[in-house]
Amino acid sequence: MIVISRLCKIFNAGSADEMIALNEVNLTVGEHEFVTVIGTNGSGKSTLLNAIAGNIVPDAGKITVNGSEVTAKADFQRAKYISRVFQNPFSGTAPGMTIAENLLMAYNRGRHSYPVINLNAKLRDYFREQLAILDMNLENRLETIMGSLSGGQRQAITLLMAVLRPPMVLLLDEHTAALDPKSANQIIKLTRRFIKEYRLTTLMVTHSMQQALELGTRTIMMHHGQIIEDIPEEEKKFLTTEDLLCKFEDIRKTEKLTPEMIEILKNQYA
Amino acid sequence: MELWLGAINLGFLYAFMAVGTFITYKLYSFPDITIDGTFTTGAAVASILIFDGWNSFLVVPVAFLAGCMAGSITGFIHTRFKIEGLLAGILVMTGLYSVDLHIMGKSNIPLLSKRTFISVLSDINPGLPPELWTMLFLVVLVLVFWILVSLFLKTDFGLTMRATGNNPVMISAQGVSVNRMKLFGITFANGLVGISGALIAQYQGFADIGMGAGSIIFSLASVIIGEAILHKRSVFLQILGVIIGSLIFRLAVALALHVGMDPNDLKLITAVFVLLTLITTGALSQEATGNLRKIQKWLQIRRNRRITGILLIIMVFGFILFRLASTGAEESRKVKIGVILANNSDIVTKTRDGFYRELENLGYIDGKNCIILEQNAEGDIPTNLTIVDHFLKEEVDIYVPISTASTQAALNKVKDKPIVFATVANPFVIGAGTSPDAHPPNITGVYGASPIGDLLKIFRMFYQGEVTIGTIYNPAYPNTVSNLKDMKQALQKDPGIKLVETTISGSNDVYQAALALISKGIKAFVLINDITVFNAFESVVRVSGNAGVPIFTCDAERLADGALIVYGFEYYASGMQAAHLVDRILKGESPRNIPFEKYALVTLGVNYDIANILHIKIPPGVSEMADARVKNHKLIKPPLKLPDGKKTEEPLLP
Ligand SMILES: Nc1ncnc2c1ncn2[C@@H]1O[C@H](COP(=O)(O)OP(=O)(O)O)[C@@H](O)[C@H]1O
Ligand SMILES: [Mg+2]
Numbered sequence: 001m002i003v004i005s006r007l008c009k010i011f012n013a014g015s016a017d018e019m020i021a022l023n024e025v026n027l028t029v030g031e032h033e034f035v036t037v038i039g040t041n042g043s044g045k046s047t048l049l050n051a052i053a054g055n056i057v058p059d060a061g062k063i064t065v066n067g068s069e070v071t072a073k074a075d076f077q078r079a080k081y082i083s084r085v086f087q088n089p090f091s092g093t094a095p096g097m098t099i100a101e102n103l104l105m106a107y108n109r110g111r112h113s114y115p116v117i118n119l120n121a122k123l124r125d126y127f128r129e130q131l132a133i134l135d136m137n138l139e140n141r142l143e144t145i146m147g148s149l150s151g152g153q154r155q156a157i158t159l160l161m162a163v164l165r166p167p168m169v170l171l172l173d174e175h176t177a178a179l180d181p182k183s184a185n186q187i188i189k190l191t192r193r194f195i196k197e198y199r200l201t202t203l204m205v206t207h208s209m210q211q212a213l214e215l216g217t218r219t220i221m222m223h224h225g226q227i228i229e230d231i232p233e234e235e236k237k238f239l240t241t242e243d244l245l246c247k248f249e250d251i252r253k254t255e256k257l258t259p260e261m262i263e264i265l266k267n268q269y270a
Numbered sequence: 271m272e273l274w275l276g277a278i279n280l281g282f283l284y285a286f287m288a289v290g291t292f293i294t295y296k297l298y299s300f301p302d303i304t305i306d307g308t309f310t311t312g313a314a315v316a317s318i319l320i321f322d323g324w325n326s327f328l329v330v331p332v333a334f335l336a337g338c339m340a341g342s343i344t345g346f347i348h349t350r351f352k353i354e355g356l357l358a359g360i361l362v363m364t365g366l367y368s369v370d371l372h373i374m375g376k377s378n379i380p381l382l383s384k385r386t387f388i389s390v391l392s393d394i395n396p397g398l399p400p401e402l403w404t405m406l407f408l409v410v411l412v413l414v415f416w417i418l419v420s421l422f423l424k425t426d427f428g429l430t431m432r433a434t435g436n437n438p439v440m441i442s443a444q445g446v447s448v449n450r451m452k453l454f455g456i457t458f459a460n461g462l463v464g465i466s467g468a469l470i471a472q473y474q475g476f477a478d479i480g481m482g483a484g485s486i487i488f489s490l491a492s493v494i495i496g497e498a499i500l501h502k503r504s505v506f507l508q509i510l511g512v513i514i515g516s517l518i519f520r521l522a523v524a525l526a527l528h529v530g531m532d533p534n535d536l537k538l539i540t541a542v543f544v545l546l547t548l549i550t551t552g553a554l555s556q557e558a559t560g561n562l563r564k565i566q567k568w569l570q571i572r573r574n575r576r577i578t579g580i581l582l583i584i585m586v587f588g589f590i591l592f593r594l595a596s597t598g599a600e601e602s603r604k605v606k607i608g609v610i611l612a613n614n615s616d617i618v619t620k621t622r623d624g625f626y627r628e629l630e631n632l633g634y635i636d637g638k639n640c641i642i643l644e645q646n647a648e649g650d651i652p653t654n655l656t657i658v659d660h661f662l663k664e665e666v667d668i669y670v671p672i673s674t675a676s677t678q679a680a681l682n683k684v685k686d687k688p689i690v691f692a693t694v695a696n697p698f699v700i701g702a703g704t705s706p707d708a709h710p711p712n713i714t715g716v717y718g719a720s721p722i723g724d725l726l727k728i729f730r731m732f733y734q735g736e737v738t739i740g741t742i743y744n745p746a747y748p749n750t751v752s753n754l755k756d757m758k759q760a761l762q763k764d765p766g767i768k769l770v771e772t773t774i775s776g777s778n779d780v781y782q783a784a785l786a787l788i789s790k791g792i793k794a795f796v797l798i799n800d801i802t803v804f805n806a807f808e809s810v811v812r813v814s815g816n817a818g819v820p821i822f823t824c825d826a827e828r829l830a831d832g833a834l835i836v837y838g839f840e841y842y843a844s845g846m847q848a849a850h851l852v853d854r855i856l857k858g859e860s861p862r863n864i865p866f867e868k869y870a871l872v873t874l875g876v877n878y879d880i881a882n883i884l885h886i887k888i889p890p891g892v893s894e895m896a897d898a899r900v901k902n903h904k905l906i907k908p909p910l911k912l913p914d915g916k917k918t919e920e921p922l923l924p
Contacts, residue, residue, distance in 0.1 A: 053443075074447070075442050075443070076442040076443075076444075076445050076446055076447045076448070077445075079442070079443055079444055079445030079446075080445055083443070084443050086439070091437070091439050091440065092439075092440055092443070093437065093440055094432075094433040094436035094437040094440055094441070095436065095437065096432070096436040096503070097429070097432060097433060097436060098503075101429050101432075101433070102433075104426065104429060105429065105430065105433050105440070105441065105444045105446075106444055108426060108430070108444070109444045109445050110444075110445035111445070113425075113426035113427045113429070113430045113446070114425070114426055114427055115422060115425040115426070115427040115428065116425055116426060116427075117421070117424055117425050117426070118425075118426050119424075119426075119429075145503055161444075
């Protein structure tokens with residue numbers, strides 16, 4: 001479904017704070033595969049997702065989605081096949097508009113919108129049904145302004161919007177990181193459900209080792225702009241968070257990480 | 271009542287523009303300054319088409335399309351080349367000035383005798399006061415507009431537009447091109463501004479190149495007032511708020527004039543008001559740090575938008591009602607003379623001073639046996655109209671507009687009271703009749719183009735044979751262009767004089783233009799009357815002194831400033847003439863029977879100091895005829911006295 005070959009992205013090339021965010025990344029994700037992505041801060045996870053979604057233009061390399069090359073396409077042109085949920089729960093919805101209006105935008109995703117009023121009673125009923133799935137008592141608040149909802153509620157709606165027209169590829173970038181634990185759990189539950197129900201090809205960046213292991217059919221680990229580990233489903237089943245931490249130890253050996261950094265990593269993935 | 275009805279009508283007509291600004295500013299956080307130019311574009315397109323006989327309603331969609339075209343350029347520059355919105359707007363606005371001028375062909379198009387929507391309306395008026403009848407029409411028009419725009423913003427497309435401004439990240443993740451939506455929004459908004467321009471040109475009876483100046487601030491103010499009053503999320507109420515904001519803003523302008531405030535201060539107050547609102551409403555809050563945030567906090571304590579808005583409305587209307595109630599009880603009726611000045615230029619203020627002095631000589635004492643009201647539009651063209659409305663409300667008995675723009679405003683609105691204009695170069699081109707004797711029954715006045723032909727004859731007394739002269743002018747002003755035409759006509763009789771011309775677009779160009787003329791080997795500057803050049807007269811004088819090339823001009827006021835020879839009308843005397851006309855009308859004569867008068871007094875002035883510096887000998891013939899002289903830095907000029915009996919021009923030269 002997604003084929004990435006020799007993808008490179010260098011920020012501030014040639015200047016003192018040059019940053020190689022992606023270093024010849026190769027990755028193939030098959031249809032219906034659910035990949036979790038872990039890695040240290042600044043290892044290039046978000047950059048990878050941004051490149052797939054078209055939010056950044058890579059310096060070199062090629063990306064194909066469902067057989068067609070998309071490397072040079074703008075983000076809005078890819079939105080027909082690719083849905084995103086951002087880390088910031090406020091990024092995915094329009095705060096000044098109602099829940100129904102936001103859902104309508106998602107309902108029209110990837111299509112032309114015309115000067116006709118489509119938001120009729122039938123569509124509202126459909127939206128209500130869909131909101132009921134979220135189990136957050138939002139189904140009777142179609143006319144509520146999005147800006148007045150909590151981060152968890154908004155992220156749940158963003159997730160719903162991402163799958164309202166099931167996409168070929170779903171990209172999730174630490175989409176629970178900014179939420180309180182209760183909301184985060186609820187969002188993860190919904191994520192699991194939607195991916196299973198629509199059999200979505202998914203890349204999910206996460207900051208939690210546990211999520212990485214529990215969810216998905218495959219886990220990749222990034223470091224310094226490269227994919228350094230690729231753990232298939234069979235292996236995942238037997239892996240524990242300790243094992244993953246050991247992997248970080250290995251990196252230390254090969255890359256001479258300082259003990260302090262290991263400590264930081266451990267805290268981060270505790 | 272006229273004043274307030276007129277203000278409400280202007281408010282309705284400006285509502286289209288305010289809604290346009292609502293779309294760019296509120297939906298896209300993009301204060302689109304293009305509209306200063308687009309407003310004029312709409313007016314220009316509508317006027318030129320109506321002038322050609324188009325239907326006055328049909329021109330409105332054409333003006334809409336013209337506005338759309340202008341807006342799409344801003345949108346294109348902004349989205350394609352990633353140029354900041356404000357800068358893109360400034361670029362297009364600047365360019366539009368030239369385009370607007372090309373569309374109009376001159377800087378002012380009068381529509382007085384043409385069929386505007388106002389005249390169409392008045393034909394089917396069932397007998398209501400005209401302003402009230404117009405208002406009824408506009409209520410319906412704006413109501414329909416309100417519903418259509420609100421519905422449009424509720425369609426899928428409209429929702430996408432709103433979402434684009436609200437959260438561009440989200441909307442592009444939904445597969446919408448933010449650039450395309452922005453382009454559309456800016457285009458559409460400018461189309462609406464074009465509609466305002468087209469309607470207002472018809473309402474005020476003319477289009478003028480300067481009519482768009484400051485539009486952005488005024489419509490921002492309307493949007494902000496509207497938001498303060500109806501702080502609602504519903505699109506219908508938001509748009510309604512903007513329309514009401516536009517009404518309140520125009521009422522505030524009328525109120526300011528009513529209490530005698532200087533319209534110039536109004537601009538400052540508006541600017542401060544908009545700034546304060548921008549700070550308090552947190553439009554800047556994303557970047558706000560440190561002190562700015564503190565200021566915001568402090569202001570927000572005192573801020574409850576709805577209450578502020580309602581208070582504002584109560585204040586405005588309370589005051590209006592109070593004034594309306596109190597105008598009933600008036601003292602015994604004295605004759606009211608309403609003087610309208612278009613700006614503060616020399617020519618205008620001299621005319622006014624002469625008018626007042628002669629009025630007093632004729633026995634009219636302000637406050638004793640007459641009341642003189644004077645208001646100055648300070649160069650803002652639509653304000654002339656509001657001044658006339660104000661005078662209508664004050665029940666002024668006789669209108670004295672000084673300069674062309676004020677006269678146009680008075681002509682348009684005053685139908686049953688006498689108008690005596692003064693200092694208008696050519697009253698026939700603005701629709702005040704076809705000859706000095708054939709004019710509307712309530713109008714008379716003093717006019718005349720500058721005596722350039724005679725100036726050239728005087729010039730010939732200095733220089734004989736083949737000679738080259740130079741002139742500088744700004745082609746944007748119709749008076750200037752007609753002066754230039756007169757000059758060329760005069761030169762046809764004297765092929766020995768070769769004319770070199772340079773055009774300028776602003777006072778800053780004058781110095782270079784003068785140098786350019788020197789490099790072409792001119793013997794003298796012969797300057798036609800042009801306000802832009804005279805604003806930078808110093809520049810010409812400097813070049814003149816350095817190069818030893820004298821200045822001849824038609825403006826009598828320039829003698830002491832450094833011209834060698836002036837030969838021009840006395841505007842002071844023009845004001846005096848107007849006073850006599852007012853006197854005749856107040857004594858019972860009908861303006862219908864009073865022919866327009868030409869300026870009665872011309873001054874020939876010689877500056878002997880300049881002659882010394884430039885080593886030029888003044889021919890004895892010229893010295894003899896001179897009325898005014900500058901010698902040893904002293905201006906010697908006899909007091910002005912109108913010639914008895916004959917008020918028409920007397921050829922000075924054989
Ligand atoms: N727009 C940008 N400009 C400059 N540097 C960037 C930009 N985006 C990311 N980077 C840098 O690239 C590296 C990878 O970032 P990112 O992909 O966001 O890491 P993460 O794995 O934490 O999501 C980081 O060092 C980051 O500072
Ligand atoms: Mg990241």
